[in-house]
Amino acid sequence: MQTVEALAVALTGTAQTESEPVRLAAGPLAVEFDGGGLRYVCYGEVEVIRAISFLARDENWGTHALKLEDVQIEQRDDAFEVRFRGTCGPGGTELQLSASIVGRANGQLEFNASATLAGDLLTNRTGFVVLHPLDVSGRPVVVETVDGQCTSTHFPEKIDPFQPFRDIRALTTQHSDALSVEVRMEGDTFEMEDQRNWSDASFKTYVRPLALPWPYTLAKGSTLAQSVKVTVQAARPADANRPVAGATPDTATAPARIRLDADAREQRAVPQLGIGVRAEDLDTALQHAAELHALNPAYFIAHLDLRHDAPATAVPRFAQLADTAHVPYVLEVVLTGDGHPADELRHVAAAASGRSSPIALQVSPAPDLKAVLPGSPWPPCPSFDDIFAAARAAFPGTPLGGGTFAYFTELNRKRPPFDKLDYATFTTCPIVHAADDRSVMETLATLPFIANSATALAGNTPYRVGPCTIASRDNPYGAATLPNETGHGAKRICLTDNDPRQRALYGAAWNLGYFAAFAAGGATHIALSELTGPRGLFDSGKPTPLFRLLASLAQARGAYRANLTVDPGRLPLAAFAAKQDASTTLWIANLSAQTNRVELDVGGTAGTTANTAANAAPNATAKGATIARWLPGVDFANAPPRHVPLTAGTFKLEPYETAEIRLLASMP
Template sequence: MSGDLLRLYGTNEREPESRTLVAGDLSVTLQDGSLRTLRFRGHEVLRAVAFLVRDKDWGTCGAKIADLQVQNEKQGFSVSYKARFTAPSGANLDCAITIWGTEKTVAFSADCVSDADFETARAGFVVLHPIVGLAGRSVTVRHGDGRVEHAHWPDQIEPWQPFKEISAITHQVAPDIAAVTELVGDIFEMEDQRNWTDGSYKTYVRPLALPWPYRVPEGEPFSQKVVVEIEAADDAAPAVGTSGAVTLQLTPTKHRFPEIGLGLRPECLEQERIALGALKTIGARHLIAHFDPGAGHGLPVLNGYAELAGQSGLKVTLEVAVPCKRPLDEEMAELAALVREAVLALDTLFVCPAVDRQSTPPGSIWPDCPPLEDVYAAARAAFPGVRLGGGMMSYFTELNRKRVPGDLIDYVSHCTNPIVHAADDLSVMQTFEALRFVVSSTRAIYGEKPYRIGPSTIAMRQNPYGSATKDNPSGGRIPMANVDARHNGQFGAAWTLAYAATVATAGLEVLTLSTLAGPFGLIAGEGEVSARGELRPLAHVLARLGTLSGQEVHAVETSRPDAVLGLASKERLLMANITPEVQAVLLPSPPRAVMLIGGETLPVTGQVSLPPYGCVEIVL
């Protein structure tokens, strides 16, 4: 079993155990002290309810749970435990938690007190509503002053909070089934969490317009509570089951598959030299070379990039964090001189003010930054004839909040990251629900402007929301981690293929889902499933994607997009199982060949059995 865990997840660490609690037609999963996937008659009501504590950099303070008591009888359940959250300073926030449920009600309360001044960016309840089935539909919000607002869930992704000062939310779960979520004990507001590719709308405590981090004073108790009430007709229909094989529908489009890029990092130059041979296998066409003068990057870094470009023959995009500390024409002219000295031929130049790598939450003061028009003009003058990209070196969130002047650039680009808020396996794979909206929202903003995404990886390469990413020496599943072991296993391969499948019809020109080497890269290190120096599983996926570049996309719609995602050309179909269970898939026509990507050939039949997180290539 240990070998299976390592093969699938790149680590032998298991996720916390979960337990399903049932009361009549209502069910919910208890995991690590939080409630997940609240359902009524099989319909998803809420994605999660959790009491969370973030440190001053928005990192998650994990709870130490003690005295856990769980009772579940036919008509109800109850849970109680004590949770201790410890800040990096050593201060502790101690909370007494009580959860109970009946056939149509769930309540979750927390009574808390700290043993010292506790510095935090947020301490309190978070409620996640799903987006599938809700986006664009009606919702009723009761505000703290008693005012009732009849509105709609955002369809395109809102850059700011769609609702503030919330005391209750009423939404339609299914025909004849509604849910009222009441929020007590603090000021709640909602953000469109799809900005970060979370598959949810998030309602949370403490408005972002208030200062953060803030201190929970020593010895001053506070309490919060969330109550969910189901309103359902006696004959309300249950959800359609998920049993049976997954079915597919393939539809030709006018889009073509993007070319594949690979990121380069200055700290990985030596490893990148060793890994150059992998480029022949991958079929990538672009190197996305990161360059940050503020981090001390200079001529030696550019010389290294020139060497890699010369040996690989790939096109180079120089991704520059512009310091904006001196006159822009001076900074850009100095950069251009270094590029010429290194004899580094650029295909494109992507520029982003260094300060824009950090997020500016709603209500915060925007940092000093030259107008983007001036940044782009200086770049054009220093690099005449080179295509210019703009957007955000960080994530769609920052691009949505600070929209760049698209008419002044040749393409727009951003990244995404699936572990900003949660890092469990299910949450990571649910990000594809939101990624669809990310690309459609970008297209709504920038129209047919050439569009690139990446480098986007499971691990976080830079933290826009705090001073640093989180170290992860034990290889755990933690938010904002700078290393994630799942990148090295079959999970990472499935995530990579599912990502490409989700954006296949967005008309991207370049998609970058890995670096060449290092913890975000293609090549295995010591103690991984693949032997040191060999290709990681996701590299085999990228190799297959590379062969599709420029071919016409056939959109793939599956009957279970929460389980199987795919993309296709006229002659080939690639699919990923994004679950830990075997998934049977009915093919639309008899195939000529079926192969596990990076693995063996499978029997040629009209049905494919996809192993957990398995990736398959089918010749149609």
């Protein structure tokens, strides 16, 4: 029997627990009070606001943790009220906050905050942040500016690289013909950014325009007061058939339904699966060459940063790793940005001469690893034309990629000449703005928007993604990634380079969702994780659940995507299927911390259709079908999960469980 702490470590890689939100309701208005902020503001079954929080960010865009004091909550049938005090800052007490929240059954919600500075506070942003959910993408909105002017427009469909709306006083969003919601923000000038750029599942309206200087100092003794008021206008309480994203459901949840046609396949091939290897991790990577061979990815990305990596030393060792593991490599080169691209790339090419050559080359200047916020000047940097010409000359005939080694945001804001590339590349990171378990999983819902926007940007040029992990391999928005504790004491921290969930069942589930989303979105190559290091595939030298998942996905090389339809029901679920000549394989992951019921319906000659009636006994899903499960207690260090017969069309997935189901192509 596992202890509570051991189970938490198996699921999320850390013994640190997350606070339980307090659910409050006033008639059809419902919210979660969590850590001093509100989440999932719903009217009936419609989520109208994703979150409202009063935040203080430091000079590196990190968020100071708010320590709550004197929390008072009153719940009545027709109203709820929350009052609390809190402190935060680099020393913990520089900002002293007093706040109140009142919600009423008539659809009105008001959040007031008053802050007093007990000491000087250097900040990039302090004040309210309001998040609208993904559902508003493309929907009508009326923007009222601080001068009282109102403009009717729409939330952007494609991801806006900058601020879609500025100088905001209020936003009135049309959620349906029968439901509109006004959000009025007082106390400062607000503007909005499209947080889908960073894979956040929201549009963020925040205080203090970026055009103003930052960081700035809130002086000791100063005060600031702000408020957010939400007003719902509804012809009826809400659309009862519409699920609420993210909110914790009742125990009696609708099951997820998966329909798999085991005979038919799509024309699109399964993306090539890769992983990353950084030059500073080559010692440990070479020690795990046998495991890299067993993993058998299509390639690994050899990351070479010319600011501190010596090509003459690193490149031969990348080639050695490729030869030993029998896995080819893509050479990813960060140019210094202050030298001559042609000279730097000639040195790299000379280091690769006479050895196993890279199967592709992707290059980017170091200045492009740092974000340039709207209104800020671009730093001096060699031009794309000069960089790509130098790369072609140094590595003639080698496929060339470019774009950004940072996040999609940077690709969206600084777009290369895609027609001069063989492929475009970028990465993402789910812990830029929030690092709690639900927020990180919610980023998967944003990936289709990123895929659509990337395709629109690149045109006929294919795109590749990665290496991507939950942790941040670089911090484009500050001096460095944030440190974290080691082992099971590691915490959930924004922009850390060492996220504990990488090593746990949560990490395998998230990565399956990531692969499935970009496979559906047209990526030709997807690199996940790194071989070793803090974002690696080993925990105390032993393979993690993610190692086993990637080894399983790697077996689908050369396969085609199978026809798959997923209805996730009330809990988030990820699924991906690949069809080969002799079999069809389905991977499923439960993306929630609750047990998820799944109804699997297999069509075609691979099996009979499952009986999904709620009051009927389930029939066989497919004769001879087998399932392997990633569960707490599985010995991932010594063997992959064992396949056992799958005999029922309905089964359960435990929290963050991943399962692999295999079906023969044709059965009697």
